[in-house]
Amino acid sequence: MNLCSHNLPSSWFIYLHLLLILFTFKSTWFGRNTIASASGNETDQLALLKFKELIFIDPYGILDSWNSSTNFCNWGGVTCNPMHERIIQLNLQGYQLHGTISPLVANLSFLRVLDLGNNNFYGTIPQEFGRLLQLQGADLSNNTLHGEFPINMTSCFQLQELNLYGNNLIGKIPVQIGYLRKLQVLSVGRNNLTGQIPASIGNLSSLTHLFMGENNLEGEIPQEIGLLRNLTYLQVGENKLSGMLPSILFNMSSLITIAATLNQFNGSLPSNMFHNLPNLQAFGVGGNQISGPIPISITNASVLQLLDIGFNYFVGQVPNLGRLLDIEFIDLENNRLGSNSTNDFDFLEPLTNCSNLYLFSISYNNFGGYLPNFIGNLSTQLSQLYLGFNQISGQIPTELANLSNLTILSMGYNHFDGIIPTAFGKFREMQVLGLDGNMLSGVIPTSIGNLSKLFSLNLSQNMLEGNIPPSIGNCQKLQSIYLAQNKLTGPIPLEVFSLSSLTEFLDLSQNLFSGSLPDEIGRLKNIEKLDVSNNHLSGNIPGTIGECMSLEYLYLQGNSFNGVIPSSLSSLKGLQYLDLSRNQLSGSIPEGMQGIIILEYLNISFNKLDGEVPTEGVFQNSSWFFITGNSKLCGGISNLHLPPCPVNGRKLAKHHHFRKLTAVVVSVVALLLILSFSLIIYWMRKSxxxxxxxxxxxxxxxxxxxxxxxxxxxxxxxxxxxxxxxxxxxxxxxxxxxxxxxxxxxxxxxxxxxxxxxxxxxxxxxxxxxxxxxxxxxxxxxxxxxxxxxxxxxxxYMTNGSLERWLHPEIENAQQSRTLNTAQRLSIITDVASAIHYLHYECEQPVIHCDLKPSNILLDDCLVAHVSDFGISKLLSSIGVSPKKTSTAGIKGTIGYAPPEYGISYEVSIEGDMYSFGILILEMLTGRRPTDEMFKDGQTLHNYVRISIPNHLSQIVDQTILSGKLEQVADNESMIFTDPNVKECLLSLFSIALACSVESPKQRMSMFVVIKELNLIRSSFFLV
The missing domain is CATH 3.30.200.20 (Phosphorylase Kinase; domain 1)
Incomplete structure (x- = not known):
């Protein structure tokens, strides 16, 4: 019988579905309800006790009160109906409970609210939950539950909110989801769901919030979504959805947010789409394959605050956006907008009416013509301006300096000519300045020294002349300087080498610099990449270069360096790439260079080197090193085909010399045998x-x-x-x-x-x-x-390596650099906290890690953090008892991360781990190591943060966080993000870190409190 052919009303399908559920559970459901009617109170109490039995970790003791000495209505997390004393709410959100969820929870037949979010529940969601017919709200978010979508919960017809966000659910969203007619909030984001969005979603007529992002959903958004007349929030980003965005979507006047980024949507947007979206505040379709022009109707989107259409195939001119008076975030980058003509910037002048604008990006498009002077009339709130990779020509307008609150200005790879305006010295808040890949001439203005907050300066690939101004020494926060491929002359000023903040890249290659490298180069102790290649530098390579302990890439080729290769290079154990070719170096190859274990490229070609080529380390593989053009080298591995090195010493001419030598050898051998025998006995006993x-x-x-x-x-x-x-x-x-x-x-x-x-x-x-x-x-x-x-x-094996590599990445090119956003850092902090809590309070024998730092935090392919390296850990028989001395005496952690009390006392403690944890968070949020050169003369990372928040939050936060598309510094004192909770999240995390890293061990925050605070942050920060 084909029910569909009879055109039965949808209520019949619900009725039939209910009958099926009743039949399935007839032996258990009706039986249990019979018991409940007779002694429902006892049934509820028994269900809770069974629930407790499956919880094996309760760090906050919330279930301690669950015993027969008190009425179950007074148990922690339990709320009863005062009239019938039946449980109507079970709220255990955020208590970090570990265990599985008992199916007997389904016996709480009066339950209306079930909140188990932000815990560590694993296993599957019990199908028995389908018997909770009075359930109105179910929150199981942010656990590690697996299995398929709990299909039987579609029988809970009273459900108004179902939150399964942040688990490991697989399979498809069942078509039966359409039975939940009263559902207002459905959140299944951040799981592993597959298949299509079922058309039955259109039956959820009460739905206001739909969260399906961060899954593997495929296919098109069903047209039936247009039936959701109350829908205000639609989040389907980060899936594999395809096809065109349904036109019906643009007739849903209730919509406030459309978030469909990072999918495979194609086609074009209807020109009139914004006419029927009067309440739309956020429209995000970046990272798709949408083409055609930007809908002209966008001029009517009067309450729009966020527009993200980047990384698509939009073409044509940008419409007039001047009526979007509330707009804060405009991302048009990586499209095909503009026509390389003089009228490409006609839309800019009306945009000066938008006084709330703080991020504007048109990079990677086809905008041409001159940049108009009135660009300086854009919002004074503007903090990030991206114009790079277009066809813009002419001089840089001096009026740009009116945008005094800019923190990021990217104008690279255009056709700008003329000079760098001296007025750029007004950018007192500037943190990233990129003018590379243009045709700028003249000198680097001395006013560059006014940019005291600058951490990245890129002027490479221009035609700049003259010296590097000594005023650059005022930019004491610079982490990277790119001045390559210009015509700069003179010696490299000492002020450059006084910038101890340089940690990423100093690139002065392909210029006309002369003179020598000064000994002061050793001050760059934290620099990772140094490139002074292809200049006119001469003199010896200073031995102090061996003090640059963080060096990974060193390029000195194409100069006139003479003298020997300094042996101090052998102390750079992190060196991966070294090029000394095309110089006038002499002498032998330092033998110690064999000990640079991770060195994978060495080029010493075309020098005047002599002597024996080593055979260990990088010298074992001829594809890793190059020695061409050094005619006096000898030895080495066989496939180098170098002549053998001459044997040192004279031949013995007389036979009695030989006999004399033989006697000596015999005596030595006898002595060695005696010593060896003694040592063997000693080591056998010890072994x-x-x-x-x-x-x-x-x-x-x-x-x-x-x-x-x-x-x-x-x-x-x-x-x-x-x-x-x-x-x-x-x-x-x-x-x-x-x-x-x-x-x-x-x-x-x-x-x-x-x-x-x-x-x-x-x-x-x-x-x-x-x-x-x-x-x-x-x-x-x-x-x-x-x-x-x-x-x-x-x-x-952890695919993503250590946290150290992510916080302080080696940047081979900008597109390959790895960064962590705020949400990822929060998750990693929570992961580490969970691990440390386990070590301190949940192990059979408590463990003190003793060496918590970024290099000992490993990240798997999902960026889940795993604490590693227990080589100096200490075991405690119980909390408060002195640790067993199982690790090496005297080793108490790493400088900067070890607490101050370890310097005067051998005894380690849980409070010591808390200190290291606090420093770890500070480093994750600021991007600065506790051993940074700026922390001297009594200054510490802890004090640096303490005196800077909350008023100067934007100045201390790791700039890779601030440079994200969804996050932005808004003014001198505060941070504004598209999600306003981000600023509060960062402030809360800083507060936790400071409370953990205070000097007095007794005053440090405990891990119990830390985890509770982190759960509160997560629940308010993540959109679920």
């Missing part, structure tokens, strides 16, 4: 003791052989080296027993304390299980092929 200790320590870990690790890393090849630490090296590899990539930590047993570190890490990790701790898979305690002791630990 026996150590092995017994090892066996007690790692007997719970399945061991793997040295051969397996050797094969899985190509003989511990440098190609697989991914990091190094205090006690060894970490390799990327595979195991025969693991069908996946792993991380292998090999201990350097020659280093004092390495063996103890191995034991400490085994002790700490063997019994720990937590989603935010690095998982140990196996270990190896054996000997290598040379008969030497070998110890290694094998962990899960």
């Amino acid at each position: 026996k003791k150590r092995q017994s200790f090892d066996s007690r320590t790692i007997n719970q870990l399945v061991k793997v052989s040295y051969q397996n690790l050797h094969n899985g890393t190509d003989g511990f090849s440098d190609r697989n080296l991914i990091g190094s630490g205090n006690f060894g090296f970490v390799y990327k590899g595979t195991l025969e027993s693991e069908d996946k990539i792993v991380a292998i930590k090999v201990l350097n047993l020659q280093k004092k304390g390495a063996h103890e570190s191995f034991i400490a890490e085994c002790d700490a990790l063997r019994n720990m299980r937590h989603r935010n701790l690095v998982k140990i898979l196996t270990c190896c305690s054996s000997t290598d092929y040379k008969g030497q002791a070998f110890k290694a630990l094998v962990f899960e």
